[in-house]
Amino acid sequence: MFEVVIGLEVHVQLNTKTKLFCSCATSFDEEPNSNTCPTCLALPGALPVVNKEAVIKAMRLGYAINATVNKVSNFDRKSYFYPDSPMAYQITQLYKAIVKDGELFIKNSKGEKKRVTIYQAHLEADAGKSMHEGNISKVDLNRAGTPLLEIVSGPDMRSADEAVEYLKKLHSLVRYLDISDANMQEGSFRCDVNVSIRPNGQKEYGTRVEIKNINSFRFVKQAIDYEVERQIEAYEDGVYEDEVWQETRLFDSDKCETKSMRGKEDSADYRYFPDPDLRPLVVTDEMIAEAKKIPELPDAKVERYVNELKIKEVDALIITADKELANYFEEIISADVTPKNAVTWLTSELLGRLNKSGIEITDSPVEAKTLATLIARIEDGTVSGKGAKDVLDYLMQNSSDVDSVIEELGLKQVSDDGAILEIIDTIIAANDDKVAEYKSGKDKLFGFFVGQVMKASKGSANPQKVNELLKQRLS
Numbered sequence: 001m002f003e004v005v006i007g008l009e010v011h012v013q014l015n016t017k018t019k020l021f022c023s024c025a026t027s028f029d030e031e032p033n034s035n036t037c038p039t040c041l042a043l044p045g046a047l048p049v050v051n052k053e054a055v056i057k058a059m060r061l062g063y064a065i066n067a068t069v070n071k072v073s074n075f076d077r078k079s080y081f082y083p084d085s086p087m088a089y090q091i092t093q094l095y096k097a098i099v100k101d102g103e104l105f106i107k108n109s110k111g112e113k114k115r116v117t118i119y120q121a122h123l124e125a126d127a128g129k130s131m132h133e134g135n136i137s138k139v140d141l142n143r144a145g146t147p148l149l150e151i152v153s154g155p156d157m158r159s160a161d162e163a164v165e166y167l168k169k170l171h172s173l174v175r176y177l178d179i180s181d182a183n184m185q186e187g188s189f190r191c192d193v194n195v196s197i198r199p200n201g202q203k204e205y206g207t208r209v210e211i212k213n214i215n216s217f218r219f220v221k222q223a224i225d226y227e228v229e230r231q232i233e234a235y236e237d238g239v240y241e242d243e244v245w246q247e248t249r250l251f252d253s254d255k256c257e258t259k260s261m262r263g264k265e266d267s268a269d270y271r272y273f274p275d276p277d278l279r280p281l282v283v284t285d286e287m288i289a290e291a292k293k294i295p296e297l298p299d300a301k302v303e304r305y306v307n308e309l310k311i312k313e314v315d316a317l318i319i320t321a322d323k324e325l326a327n328y329f330e331e332i333i334s335a336d337v338t339p340k341n342a343v344t345w346l347t348s349e350l351l352g353r354l355n356k357s358g359i360e361i362t363d364s365p366v367e368a369k370t371l372a373t374l375i376a377r378i379e380d381g382t383v384s385g386k387g388a389k390d391v392l393d394y395l396m397q398n399s400s401d402v403d404s405v406i407e408e409l410g411l412k413q414v415s416d417d418g419a420i421l422e423i424i425d426t427i428i429a430a431n432d433d434k435v436a437e438y439k440s441g442k443d444k445l446f447g448f449f450v451g452q453v454m455k456a457s458k459g460s461a462n463p464q465k466v467n468e469l470l471k472q473r474l475s
Helices: 052-064 160-176 217-236 285-291 298-307 313-320 323-333 339-357 368-379 385-397 402-408 417-429 432-439 443-456 463-474
Strands: 002-013 076-079 089-092 099-107 113-125 129-133 136-140 147-153 189-199 209-214 247-252 257-263
Touching (some): 002 160, 002 217, 052 147, 052 160, 099 160, 160 189, 160 323, 189 217, 209 257, 313 323, 368 385, 417 443, 432 443, 432 463, 443 463
Parallel strands (some): 209 247
Antiparallel strands (some): 002 189, 076 089, 129 136, 247 257
């Protein structure tokens, strides 16, 4: 048997307005090479100036993961020669990063709390983008110099599921902190996966293989599962040293397999050295105060929802996993509806309809205050749960208010005792034989009478009132 060892390097694009070392915009999907200047094009004589906003956002992550935020950090040059890197080096932080020694907690396969160490989070400038069209390659440098925060975990994860759990937790965290939109499709949140195996009981790590630039949770799991199986097979076949070596691989999502890209460089290959154009980065007390403005984070929300609102932990985890969903839920419960009903109508009813239509919560045709009103009408007996589903279906397709829809669809419940008793008396008079059977001990017939009353009222009678008044009449 083997133990899987996984570490992740996550690249988070910070949502600053300008690049890390110049004033060029970081907007996505612009005309190629339009957001460039002498600095990000590495023209002679152009000097970098650090983006203060990017530094504060990096610090904010550090405080959120209980890390050490260094008041003094340094920038280094990492040399490599790719067409999309006009400098022929990347400005990064190797020797003294701005964030060191943090932590993030996940749930392992047994549902137990597990600590994942975060070795460091360092600022660095992104490269440009290479595009290949047949025999022609083109380079777009719009992205060159975009601020990245590379978050490096310890080798603490032991399965693909744990790695995905960690990634989802980190993805949610950076969005709550509002330091990145973490859009995986646009490359704002992507990761490199380091995978190795070792026989159970062995202390030394196996040969580490890096899988580069994976941009979806599903692909991360598939890539790890494939790579683990490949390494185990090589070990069992006696060819581990020949087939598993320190290299960089790419994941082919069509074939669900990893492919060799190049040998993995050591730090010496990159010829790291301090950047002579950038002085040490010294943060001020003002920057520290700004970075410490941290909103309520997912773990704290879960604890509050469970302890104060008395909702199930599994529901709290679903709601808090997405920042916008949590905000939507907060707006519902601010209207003084029962938290339990708010959870049900948000997670089961509304999300079910949105998922079926492929709509995100941010684009929901039903606003939070509208759903809160609908829940309130259920709770005050204006409409039944079944009728409320019809109202919600209508609101998904039409812009209107809850009360108008209830009236328009004729779903308002009758709660007047007199009107309901009149229907009950009519039903009882028409079913003398059933009444006699009920009184002789056939209690199950009570459901028959309820059904008849609801049918006669065309579903408009308040079921609670019907049950209450029927018991009085039949007794």
